[in-house]
Amino acid sequence: MWPNMFGERVGPLTTEREHMTSNHQPTEQTTALISETGAPDDAPVKRLDVQSLGPPKPxxxxxxxxxxxxxxxxxxxxxxxxxxxxxxxxxxxxxxxxSVEAEDATVTVIWHR
Known part of the structure; x- marks a missing residue:
């Protein structure tokens, strides 16, 4: 989260509990999203949430x-x-x-060739 112009904390965390566990391993939801793609399913995973950012920040x-x-x-x-x-x-x-459509976001899974 980050402070807005009024000093209030707003915005999503990039390690929200519903998507990542405390040791930053992907949860079942993230693993299921990755499995819908051709990405390697045994690779380390990093999550980035840019839903609330306007272009060109994402x-x-x-x-x-x-x-x-x-x-x-x-x-x-x-x-x-x-x-x-x-x-x-x-x-x-x-x-x-x-990219895959989730219920509340468009999820793009990116991996190196």
Whole structure:
């Protein structure tokens, strides 16, 4: 969470309990989402929630995080829409990806080829 202009804490945490356990392992929900894609299901997982951010912050945060992750890590990005502008950038950088619709978000699973 982060403070808004009034000093109140707003926004989602990137390690919400319903998606990640206390040791940052994917929960059954995240594992089920990954299994719907061609991503490796035995790789380490990092979750990024950008649902409340306006453009271009989701694109920027995703690309910056991918640059910092190990090649074998799968990134699971939760967004309020399909990140159409992100797809060509991922392809250019050697990533595979698939987006799946969850009940409250569009989930894009990203992994290195």
């Amino acid at each position: 694109l920027k945060q995703t690309l910056e995080l991918l640059a910092d992750l190990d090649d074998d890590t799968v990134l699971v990005q939760f967004n309020d829409r399909a990140p159409q502008h992100l797809y060509p950038k991922l392809e250019d950088r050697g990533y595979d990806f698939e």
